[in-house]
Amino acid sequence: MPDRFKPARVPLRLGLLCALLLSAPLWAQEGQYSTRNPNRSNPTLILEAEMSNIRASSAQLGARIQTAMEKLEEVARLTSEQEKEAQVDSLFFTLRDEVYGVLNKLDLNSDFADALNRAKEGTIVLKSWYERQPPDYPNREQSIAQLERAIQEYDIVEERLNQSRALAQEKLSTIMRQHRVILQEMKIGKVLEAIAAARSVVEGLNDITRAMAVVEQKTQQSLQASIPIAN
Numbered sequence: 486m487p488d489r490f491k492p493a494r495v496p497l498r499l500g501l502l503c504a505l506l507l508s509a510p511l512w513a514q515e516g517q518y519s520t521r522n523p524n525r526s527n528p529t530l531i532l533e534a535e536m537s538n539i540r541a542s543s544a545q546l547g548a549r550i551q552t553a554m555e556k557l558e559e560v561a562r563l564t565s566e567q568e569k570e571a572q573v574d575s576l577f578f579t580l581r582d583e584v585y586g587v588l589n590k591l592d593l594n595s596d597f598a599d600a601l602n603r604a605k606e607g608t609i610v611l612k613s614w615y616e617r618q619p620p621d622y623p624n625r626e627q628s629i630a631q632l633e634r635a636i637q638e639y640d641i642v643e644e645r646l647n648q649s650r651a652l653a654q655e656k657l658s659t660i661m662r663q664h665r666v667i668l669q670e671m672k673i674g675k676v677l678e679a680i681a682a683a684r685s686v687v688e689g690l691n692d693i694t695r696a697m698a699v700v701e702q703k704t705q706q707s708l709q710a711s712i713p714i715a716n
Contacts, residue, residue, distance in 0.1 A: 528604040529711055535597040536704045542590045543697040546690065549583045553687045561680050570671050573683060577664040580690065584657045587693060591650040598646065601704075605639040608632055608711055631710065638707035645703050649696040656690055 553576055560572045590597060612632035618625050663686045670679035 528600065528607045529708055532597075532600040532604045532704065533708055535595075535600040536701060539590055539597055539697060539704075540701055542587050543694045543701075546583055546587055546697075547694045549580065550687055550690050550694070553580060554684065557680055557684055557687065561677075566671070566676070569676060570668060573671065573679070574664075574668060576683070577660060577667070577686075580687065581657065581660050581664070584653055584660065584690070584693070587697070588650065588653050588657065591646060591653060591697075593650075601639060601642055601646070604707075604711070605636060605643075608635045608639065612636065635707060635710035638703065638710045642700065642703045642707050645696070645700045649693065649700055652696050653693050656693055659686060659689065 556572065556576055560569050560576075563569050563572070589595060592598065612629055615622070615625055615629050615632065663682060667679045667682050667686075670676075670682070
């Protein structure tokens with residue numbers, strides 16, 4: 486076959502650019518993107534940047550947990566019952582606000598969730614582009630297989646994100662419920678029981694940081710799977 490009739494061998498990076506341009510409606514919703522990120526044209530870079538925000542939120546929660554545990558040790562040594570109640574009350578309000586902050590990062594409408602959706606959409610578009618190429622297109626099958634793995638990894642990230650959000654919501658409910666119970670115990674003189682219960686609530690928040698660590702791990706795996714293959 487004359488060369489001029491052969492399919493053009495477009496480099497993968499150029500193919501990605503073409504696929505993104507052809508799928509403009511998927512990427513044109515600029516208003517939903519975080520204005521904090523300059524790499525707006527590359528979904529995987531955006532996802533990686535938003536993952537750093539998830540990591541920072543998890544680290545902050547971890548620090549709050551450590552501080553709360555130390556604060557409870559101090560509360561146990563206080564002699565004023567009124568001061569004990571005030572300290573525990575303040576501690577629970579602080580933890581509640583911290584978990585609210587985490588939920589904002591894990592929300593379905595968060596920047597991270599938006600970046601995850603866009604990265605997955607872009608990968609689906611690129612996989613479809615490769616599937617439309619001739620069978621002898623360079624690295625066609627290898628690229629399709631790699632992109633399919635990336636899509637599966639994105640699905641796993643989404644599942645883990647949903648689990649983390651549900652867990653954080655559950656822990657928030659526990660904080661709000663136990664807050665009232667613990668203060669009531671302190672008012673009737675059950676201070677040791679109240680502080681022990683408070684410690685249990687605080688320690689339970691570590692489940693959120695562990696779940697967020699899994700989200701980070703799975704996100705990194707998805708980003709590795711989506712690295713373009715050079716022709």
